[in-house]
Amino acid sequence: MTSSLRWKIALTTTAVCCAVAAVLGILVHNVVARQIVGEVRKDADRDLDQALAQYQYGTSYGEMNVAIDPPQLPGLLRALIARGRTGSMVGAHDGKPVMWAAGPADDRALAVWLPYESTRHRLRDVDTAILASCALAAGVVALAGLFLANRISRRLTTTAAVARRISAGDLDARVEFPSEQQDRDGQDGPADGRGRRRPRYHDEVRDVAQALNSMARSLQERIEAEKRFTADVAHELRTPLTGSLAAAALLPEGRPKEMINDRLKALHLLTEDLLEISRLDSGVEQADLARVELGRAVQRAVAATRLETSVRVIRDAVVLTDRRRLDRILANLLVNADKHGEPPVEVTVEGPVVIVRDHGPGYPPELIEQGPQRFRTGDPGRGRGHGLGLTIVVGQATVLEIALSFANAPGGGAVTTLRLPVGRLADGVPREGFT
Numbered sequence: 380m381t382s383s384l385r386w387k388i389a390l391t392t393t394a395v396c397c398a399v400a401a402v403l404g405i406l407v408h409n410v411v412a413r414q415i416v417g418e419v420r421k422d423a424d425r426d427l428d429q430a431l432a433q434y435q436y437g438t439s440y441g442e443m444n445v446a447i448d449p450p451q452l453p454g455l456l457r458a459l460i461a462r463g464r465t466g467s468m469v470g471a472h473d474g475k476p477v478m479w480a481a482g483p484a485d486d487r488a489l490a491v492w493l494p495y496e497s498t499r500h501r502l503r504d505v506d507t508a509i510l511a512s513c514a515l516a517a518g519v520v521a522l523a524g525l526f527l528a529n530r531i532s533r534r535l536t537t538t539a540a541v542a543r544r545i546s547a548g549d550l551d552a553r554v555e556f557p558s559e560q561q562d563r564d565g566q567d568g569p570a571d572g573r574g575r576r577r578p579r580y581h582d583e584v585r586d587v588a589q590a591l592n593s594m595a596r597s598l599q600e601r602i603e604a605e606k607r608f609t610a611d612v613a614h615e616l617r618t619p620l621t622g623s624l625a626a627a628a629l630l631p632e633g634r635p636k637e638m639i640n641d642r643l644k645a646l647h648l649l650t651e652d653l654l655e656i657s658r659l660d661s662g663v664e665q666a667d668l669a670r671v672e673l674g675r676a677v678q679r680a681v682a683a684t685r686l687e688t689s690v691r692v693i694r695d696a697v698v699l700t701d702r703r704r705l706d707r708i709l710a711n712l713l714v715n716a717d718k719h720g721e722p723p724v725e726v727t728v729e730g731p732v733v734i735v736r737d738h739g740p741g742y743p744p745e746l747i748e749q750g751p752q753r754f755r756t757g758d759p760g761r762g763r764g765h766g767l768g769l770t771i772v773v774g775q776a777t778v779l780e781i782a783l784s785f786a787n788a789p790g791g792g793a794v795t796t797l798r799l800p801v802g803r804l805a806d807g808v809p810r811e812g813f814t
Contacts, residue, residue, distance in 0.1 A: 384528070384531070384532055384535070385525070385528040385529050385531070385532040386528075387528075388524060388527070388528035388531070389521060389524045389525040389528045391524075392520055392521065392523075392524030392528075393517055393520060393521040393524060396516060396517045396520035396521070396524075397513070397517050400512075400513035400516050400517055401513065403513075404509040404510070404512075404513050407509055408505065408506060408509055411502075411505050412502055412505070415498055415501055415502060415505075416469075416498065419478045419493060419495065419498050420467050420478060420480070422478075422493055423467050423478045423479070423480035423491060423492070423493050424465075424467060424480050426443050426445075426480065426491045426493065427465065427467075427480040427481065427482055427489070427490075427491050429443070430443055430445045430489060430491050431482055431484060431489060434484050434489055443491055444472075444477075444491055444492045444493070445489070445490070445491050446489075446490055447484065447487050447488070447489055447490075448487050448488050448490075449472075449488075449490050451470070451471065451472050451473075452470075452479060452481060452488060452490050453468055453470040453479060455468060456468060456470075456479055456481045456488070456490070457481075457488060459481075460481055460482065460483050460488045463483050464482075464483075465480070465481065465482035465483070466480070466481065466482075467479060467480040467481075469495055470492075472492050475494070475495075475496060476494075476495040476496055476499060477492040477493060477494060477495050478492060478493045478495045478498075479491075479492050480492070480493075531584060534556055534584045534585075534588070535584060535587075537554060537556065537588075538554050538584070538587060538588050538591060541553065541554045541588075541591060541595075542591055545591075545594075545595050545598075550595055550598060550599040550602065551599070552595065553592050553595065554588035554589075554591055554592055556585070556588065623643050624640075624643050624644070627639050627640050627643055628640075649767070653767070656767060656770060656771060656774060664774075664778050665778070666700070666701040666704060666778050666779050667701050667703070668699050668700065668701060669699070669700070669701070669702065670697050670698075670699060671697065671698055671699075671700050671702055671705070672695060672696075672697055673695060673696050673697070673698050673700075673728055673731065673733070673799065674692035674695035674696075674728045675695075676700075676702060676705060676706075677690060677692075677709065677726060677728050677733060678690050678692075679706075680705065680706040680709040680710065681709065681713065681726055683706065683710070684709075684710050684713050684714065686713050686714070686717050686724065687717075687722060687723070687724065688713055688716075688724045688725070688726055689723060689724070689725050689726070690726045690727075690728070691725065691726070691727050691728070692727075692728045693727060693728065693729040694728075694729050694730050695728065695730075696728075696730045696731045696801065697801070698731050698799040698800065698801050699799070699800050699801065700779055700781075700799055700800075701778075701779055704775045704778060704779055705779065705799075707771070707775055708772050708775050708776060708779075708781070708797070709726075709733075709735070711768040711769065711771055711772045712735045712768075712769075712772060712795050713726075713735065714768060715768050715769060716735060716736075716737035716739070716793065717737075719737075719739060719740075719793075720737025720738065720739030720740075720792065720793055721737060721738050721739040721740075721792075722737070722738065723737075723738060724736070724737045724738075725737075731798060731799045731800070731801050732796065732797065732798050732799075733796070733797040733799070734794060734795070734796050734797075735794070735795045735797075736788060736792050736793065736794045736795075737792050737793050738790075738791060738792040739791075739792055739793060740791075740793075741787035741788070741791060741792055741793045742785050742786070742787055742793045746769075746785060747785050747786060747787070750773060750785070751769035751770045751772070751773055751785075752770070769785075772795075776797065779799070779800075780800050781797050781798065781799050781800070782796075782797070782798040783795070783796070783797055783798075784796045
């Protein structure tokens with residue numbers, strides 16, 4: 380886009396310069412040509428007046444080119460003389476260009492002529508100089524336009540790159556243009572009502588960059604406030620929930636106790652999920668990496684959920700991961716598939732890749748495009764929920780550097796693909812998953 384904009388600006392500037400140069404060139408050509416031709420015509424008219432005076436007195440014409448009714452006299456001048464008038468025009472004499480001047484003399488045409496070849500050469504030289512000047516001006520303006528357009532294009536490219544980083548979740552990204560003379564000049568402008576220095580020159584691209592920075596800063600502050608609120612609420616709820624669970628255990632057995640325990644446990648799980656998300660958002664979580672036999676680890680994690688899920692190991696692999704966090708990811712995916720999808724739920728291990736698939740309505744398009752959003756399931760067809768399970772999956776996958784993708788199978792059903800990192804650890808790290 381910016382490359383196209385750069386060339387469009389450069390070509391538009393060049394086209395405008397060429398148009399202006401062409402108009403000025405035509406005007407200059409007409410003015411200079413009129414002046415040069417006027418000088419020759421003036422000399423021809425002077426010679427004609429002298430020749431007419433000498434004709435009346437019968438004296439010699441000297442070295443002037445004079446003739447009575449010359450056969451090569453242009454027809455327009457003959458018609459003009461027939462009406463008793465004098466005139467001059469460019470014509471030819473003996474195959475050479477000349478400036479004719481003629482007037483009536485006893486019902487005949489007395490004509491003089493001056494060589495015009497040198498005048499034509501002068502006009503050609505003037506035209507050549509005008510064309511060269513126009514070409515030079517167009518070239519200089521084209522280079523200047525390309526330089527300015529390239530500068531604008533670079534700054535727009537930088538702004539667009541920062542906008543893409545912000546869209547990808549990097550809210551710390553800001554647009555910072557390199558130091559330029561204009562930047563220094565901009566600090567010398569007058570101060571506004573708040574004491575801030577206003578730029579001396581208005582810069583629309585900088586306005587866009589500053590608006591983008593302001594938007595990112597505002598968005599970052601709002602998200603940070605939401606994260607703090609979520610963490611504070613989870614912490615505040617944890618203590619009374621623990622007491623409520625202990626108090627509920629003292630209730631007599633019966634349906635009311637079961638209902639209260641069920642709701643309290645659901646609220647307790649929600650609180651724990653919020654606390655986990657707040658820890659993931661803070662960026663303080665660190666993985667305890669170890670070499671793990673992926674196939675066996677997946678089988679144990681699936682068995683621990685006690686959900687009806689089939690596991691197929693096509694090709695096993697040893698990966699670097701944190702068993703506890705990997706179990707958490709798989710458990711959340713399987714619970715999500717069991718709650719929102721339909722059986723059968725299948726887990727496939729092929730090398731360092733784990734694929735979890737159900738046969739339900741699939742993920743909503745918003746989730747596939749934007750990723751999981753907390754407190755949003757996206758599609759009522761996938762059941763009710765808070766959207767925290769998949770949010771935790773994304774956060775834990777980020778800690779483990781697992782490439783995570785959400786999609787829908789062609790035959791129906793949600794498909795989640797995890798690609799785990801494979802590498803080597805330093806000596807002395809325990810090997811988990813091997814017996």
